[in-house]
Amino acid sequence: MEEISQSMGLAMGLVRQLDQTLLAIAGLSLKVSGVAVLAASLLALPLGAWLALARFPGRQVVIAVLNGMMGLPPVVVGLLIYLLLSRAGPLGSLGILFTPAAMMIAQAVLILPIIAALSRQVIDDAWSEYREQLLSLNATRWQCMRALLWDLRFTLLTAVLAGFGRAIAEVGAVMIVGGNIDGVTRVMTTAIALETSKGDLPLALALGVVLIALVIAINTAAQLMKSYSMRRHG
């Protein structure tokens, strides 16, 4: 117990001093997960919108598979991306294994189904309300998708943030494709895992505190923005 409170004290000290290592690691985490969430959203939001509006045989199966993929195990995604990017793999020539780029790809793959499935659900619900009105105005499929994505932007932000939360908190995928190289691919989660196993609890705890604070701050900001916009736009 004493050790924990002592470590906690040291951890808070690191956070207060804005320790360089701490900042670098947290910064890389934000960068990797931020790029991953942007890239994934760029694909997942249109995909979700398309799937909400499209009608084709087997659609329910596709939706079920997509929903199931929300729970993809990070280590397995990491392994697949590893195989793709490793020297002998099909994308080996890129030479990006054990770089932040590989970590971004792995996280993007991991959260793409989350953002797509959640946004599909949101857009599907709205579509049943908007459908006849938009079709009456002769909106094309493409115009309907764009109108819905724009109208639901604040709700969709929640889906995007769910993806971000998952990305920044996962450890398995970035560990495998990033390698947890000090100063290069070490992010908060992999650092916590390593420091804990080494017994360096203060740094691990400090990173944990930062990680949790970050996730809470981002979600709170999103919530505030959403309720503001609901008041503003109805």
Added chain:
Amino acid sequence: MADPAGAGAPAILPLAGSDLSWRAGDVEILREVSLRIEPGTRNIVIGPNGAGKSVLLRMLHGLLAPSGGQLAWATADPLRIRRGQAMVFQRPVMLRRTARENIEFALRVGGMREGVRAAARAALARVGLASLEDRPARLCSGGEQQRIALARAWALRPEILFLDEPTASLDPAATRAIEEIIAAMHAAGTTIVMTTHDLGQARRIADRVLFLHRGRLVEDTPAREFFQQPRSPEATAFIKGELLW
């Protein structure tokens, strides 16, 4: 108002429906409705709640495919047919944008490229809502939203306009204003197909009354005649205010 049909374009009316049916599961909601909508007419569809009025309007507008029977426009050009129509729904849907942007959206989707903002402004002014231009449409009152929906339809300059109880939640002054706009659109050549539960309004507007009862078109009668003496016992009871079940 400009010629709604557009210079030289083929007219889409008359619209002829024959034996139109619509079933939901095994319930027959519309049964063998045959009618003809002539250009320039004001057709009022009346009947008790659940008679199928909204379903009929949505079918004529092309949102519901008939499960039996046929619907034929005067032209075969699908784009003209689509763009020649507009509809104001019983519960209008507003996008999460300002009132003006809602109308601009409709105009852009309808193919307008220039003067969109001015046209949207004019439409809002037409329904007496110029001051609500920048208000988020979803925050407008129910009656205001219904007027925005009418402004949106007006801006599209349709050849035929479907209105599903457009004044259901409006105050008397707004109701008058809407009726005047409908009259003006009609005077400019727009064909009107409208439902209402306000018999006084039906009397003021209609050239012709279509009386629906349990999915059947029980009467299709010139308005003057209908309000003097309906042909069917159901309609007679209905305008006397008796409940019809």
